[in-house]
Amino acid sequence: MRTPLIAGNWKMNMTVSEAGAFADELLKNTLNESVEAAICAPFIDLPVLIEKLKETNIKIGAQNVYYEQSGAFTGEISAPMLKDLGAHYVIAGHSERRELFGESDSDVNKKAHAVIEAGMVPIICVGETEEERDSGRHTAKVAGQVKAALEGIAAEAAGELVIAYEPIWAIGTGKSATSDDANAMCTSIRTEVEKLYDKGIADSVRILYGGSVKPATIEDLMSKSDVDGALVGGASLKTDDYTALVSGAAR
Numbered sequence: 001m002r003t004p005l006i007a008g009n010w011k012m013n014m015t016v017s018e019a020g021a022f023a024d025e026l027l028k029n030t031l032n033e034s035v036e037a038a039i040c041a042p043f044i045d046l047p048v049l050i051e052k053l054k055e056t057n058i059k060i061g062a063q064n065v066y067y068e069q070s071g072a073f074t075g076e077i078s079a080p081m082l083k084d085l086g087a088h089y090v091i092a093g094h095s096e097r098r099e100l101f102g103e104s105d106s107d108v109n110k111k112a113h114a115v116i117e118a119g120m121v122p123i124i125c126v127g128e129t130e131e132e133r134d135s136g137r138h139t140a141k142v143a144g145q146v147k148a149a150l151e152g153i154a155a156e157a158a159g160e161l162v163i164a165y166e167p168i169w170a171i172g173t174g175k176s177a178t179s180d181d182a183n184a185m186c187t188s189i190r191t192e193v194e195k196l197y198d199k200g201i202a203d204s205v206r207i208l209y210g211g212s213v214k215p216a217t218i219e220d221l222m223s224k225s226d227v228d229g230a231l232v233g234g235a236s237l238k239t240d241d242y243t244a245l246v247s248g249a250a251r
């Protein structure tokens with residue numbers, strides 16, 4: 001049985017003061033404990049979140065990482081730095097990074113390796129453009145991204161992974177995939193993982209859907225067999241919506 005996961009992705013939002021205030025507000029709410037809750041925040045917000053939420057089960061994650069351990073890489077943050085800080089998750093290959101910052105499948109794979117080697121869990125993002133879906137290439141595109149991201153990842157680590165299926169056309173647009181379409185893609189991702197490893201690993205990998213998920217849509221998504229939670233952008237920025245998403249993800 002896979003534990004449902006709601007991972008907020010704050011993207012480039014929230015100053016340190018705002019992050020601190022969010023944590024203080026969140027502490028007043030009761031989060032459903034049968035669901036794993038995580039917040040992936042800008043690097044500068046991680047210390048305040050980790051400190052303020054340390055008595056809770058909420059896991060804190062980063063939104064990016066550089067795959068080298070240390071060295072002359074001005075402006076970058078390494079996986080060992082994030083681990084030392086207390087991060088649990090690191091998003092790798094979000095479509096905004098792929099599209100706006102030129103991140104390749106190979107970069108995503110190196111990032112996933114670095115995160116695992118440092119003892120954290122990558123949330124690997126995959127997803128197709130609207131044009132790829134309209135032309136029927138979405139399944140192949142996503143399978144290719146999964147295969148490339150998992151290249152060389154050992155079976156022991158693979159079962160712990162989180163993969164987020166985020167159709168690019170549904171991100172921040174208010175246009176969500178139907179729960180059936182989301183589930184069909186999550187199923188095909190699980191099938192790809194089974195091809196690369198085995199059924200046991202495919203059954204334990206958590207696969208999230210992302211793209212305009214709101215408190216009003218989470219229950220329908222979670223009623224589907226292969227959707228294990230959501231990676232949530234906009235709706236994770238308000239404590240009450242975030243709390244409602246966690247409640248709605250309970251099975």
Ligand SMILES: O=C[C@H](O)COP(=O)(O)O
Pocket residue numbers: 009094166170171172173174210211212213231232233234235
């Ligand atoms: O990582 C989260 C996704 O990009 C979804 O963002 P959104 O919920 O604002 O559409």
